[in-house]
Amino acid sequence: YSILHLFSTNQLIYPKSYASDNGLFASFYQNVLCNAQKVNNETLGKILQKNHSAAFFMDRSISLMNSHQPTSPGSTNEGYASVDKFREKVSLTTYDDYRDYTERMIYNGEKNLMTSDPIIYFNTSSGTTAKMKYIPMTASMLGDFAPLVHVSKDIVWKSLPSSTLPSRAQLLFEMRNGKKVEMFGRSKNNIPMGPLTHFISSLPSTSEYRRIVSTLTLLPYDLMEEINDSQISTFVQLVFAMAVPDINSYTVAFSPAFIHTIKIIENDFEEISLCISSCNFNASSLIRKKNYDPKLLDKLNDALNEITIEYGGDQYRNERASYIRQECQKKNAPGILHRLWPSLTYVSTTTGGTFAMHKEEIQFYCGEKVPLINAVFYAASEGIFGMLASIHTDEYFLLPTTVFFEFIKEEDVHQAQPKTLLISEIEPGNRYELVCTTSPGLVRYRLGDIVNCTRFLSRSDDLVSLPSEPKEIPRIPLISMAYRVGSLLDVFGEKTSEQHVLNALQLTICQWKHQGIPVDIINYTTYAKLDASSAYYVIFLELIEREKKRSSSRSATSRSKYG
Template structure:
């Protein structure tokens, strides 16, 4: 009997008990009861709640494989999280109307709280009254500013950057710069789980998924990272690292706990796909970045015959090379399902366009960061696999700080900042190269302008330049709305033209649309002098120009499939001139020559992401491909994989 059927039966039992109690209350005299009045009232209320809850659970869309006890816990957990979402959403609404007042209050509370720490004493926090004093007396900082204090924490000292000691050292991916170690406190973890996630879920239901059911499962394509222990009581690992009780995995995700602890990425992705495929009512697929979504669907495209056979047989293929105990644990959760396997096989044989909606008809969105450099993956996903399904990024998060929550519907990419939880400052993008530029407060920014974000947070970062450039798209009440633009270093700048990655990507896509059978998978670029130094070319051989490296879907190993590579490069150059007046001016004055376009073999960027993850001891779900190359090893990697004409 399915879990929902058990709960439906339980609901009717509670209904019978409730009616019996009401009948006794109606027909009996007050003196005839042996139970106190207050106890009878509590009993009636409990019966009413249990009856309504049980019958509600029995009619909600639910995963057919979930047992009754887990369904009940899912329902109660969702009621708790929904209550938190309502409370904190209303609180955020009030705070956004008094943005600068909330900013000042947050900063003063933080400085007072941290004034007794080693850092607070060194910087004389107790003398800083108001944001003006704070900005005058405390410099803008980079990660190197905190390294002496981090060494003290690693040495076992407490009350250094924050009160007590951190819960974790979060590690950045290091793929867009040097890998950094960031203090993460217990307060931040609790704030994320109990405030930001409930707010995000509430927005998700109101604006994007009105038919959302808490009893359906989500496939989280996750690869576990084993934590390090640099000192007693503190773990070290990426922010994406989960250490949840098994029960919470079962409440949220389609993959059993044993699959959520796999540390090999290919094994983990296969197992996530297997348990996702067996569930026709899967509600969403979740990854950190859209690039990981693309990688997941590529693996599905390659491995579907094996996956379908595993669904049919109720097993995990030996070709995955799982540990024996893990394999046994996972197979206990599987049952042979020839009917579902036949359905899947029929759909896969039709092709992979819009495959998501065809095999999971209840799915109305996918979740993952699709802004900035990830927009290329959203585009190729829509062309190849997901059709018009939106990719939703609920939260603007980083290892250093959680900056905002999504504003509006699924197609929006702007985020509401949190006035009461982070102190924000903004550097106009034209001043980013300065060491200590003047900053603007949240109320002083201009809609439509680009700024480098500076944060002060609860985890010991003060006036910290995290390196993100954002666009202020407008205001929600009196609070800025931010849209991610690019990293500070991800611009091509040979003569002061400062061409960001978003312009390069737009030019590439505009040119490629002329070739109906080709689609952009991913790209990166470099300045010609960087390529010259890496490859040893002479000045005469290489003029000043941009070098673009691109992977195109539909070009299978031979450039002959493309009519004319030089023509495509010229089209990109012309599009770039149209999109950037600064680049066009450099071209007109012969400061820059036509760009060089290099196409690379299929799967090059997927392999590059594996290379990046191996270097950072992390997972590809955390890494971001740098859009401006300056590393010789990375340049050589791409040059060895370029297509020959």
């Protein structure tokens, strides 16, 4: 697939084309999911075939699968007869095994160290350590991901009632991050580096991929990148979103950031309304206080005017601003998102794992008519691993075409080289550390994510509807996020996870409520105090009074106006 296939206009923009009985998901289910292990083995063969001549592979004597050996008579490379032989001969790895190779790529500009594919970006991540990690991204990695975007849309629309599907082109709101291309750090041979969320901005302005992505944003992408202040960028993007009445989806990557956008709407709707009615961002005290670039403000004002003219110009802007004030003044009313955008079909943010603590609050903002769905893809700097199984669950399908999967039993994660299981071998009710072999050159890489194997796929009401064939559903595991290995607290060897802490805090909150202390938890952080005579955990809580929870009231910890 071409990368441009990712944004095939006639399918991405018109959702009713997804809601057929013979859509993209049906094909993906029958050809990929029903043959997950076979497909995943083929993915491994292709990865090794592509990268076996790279330095990391040569240094570790990592060969090919016999099924992917070259047919030339002079080939003497001894390959692996099976996946089991590959696992037997090749050790599990962590980032420290790649650090020297990535630093040689970054600082010396060396090529063909981890992959034979051209590297187009280095994802930067500190992970659970203070040392920066550089994870290469290749064009073929994006090519593997491209068709899955369509499949994910098919799953979302199949999970929604047909009456909710918009018949016209969608207006999508997704809070984005970015910066001008010249602002990126660069490797020795000029490859951009930065967070995964900034990847699109790293592409040159002439990129067709970037141009198509830009057509899906309300705020022109090049203007968004010129805003080098994150507070102002968030505010401006919200003004553009609230200036139009017919947004179909509202997406913010992480649930704390999602709630942050709602707090801005609740607290600053007056200034948002003034910016819209006047088509002038100088109506914002934040922007005035920061004495922002007047030339950029003129561009933003012109872009806002251009959007609102389509709806009726001055009269529309005044009516829209008045409507926003009217709805935002209803402090304790549920469904502010649905009231601001009556055509809203769904909202999306991370709701799995420890992010589940925010679900109740976010659903209140959605109201009863708008479903809250988990992030559509389970992804990280290292790759794309899962796709949402339905809007009614936080579970994911594993994606056997993107990486080769292995799994370490939770009780074995402390071992340096534990035995691993394959997709076909994991069982519901168990937790596993994810291990992946990727197209950009990670081999048997311990990701550090612990996932739950929740159940096998079935014809269940809370999952996407399945095609009638095959009649007998194969063993297709579903997973959900549990926690990160590095996030475990460990004072006495008890291995306390984020989920354990969250469960204890939620029980404590319930006890407080029974005792007449009406608070809810907004967020928390914790660490192990090891230098005391008796070690213990220190927990910092952010609380809010229950009766004021749905208003713009003060929380139990101080917060600045914009976060």
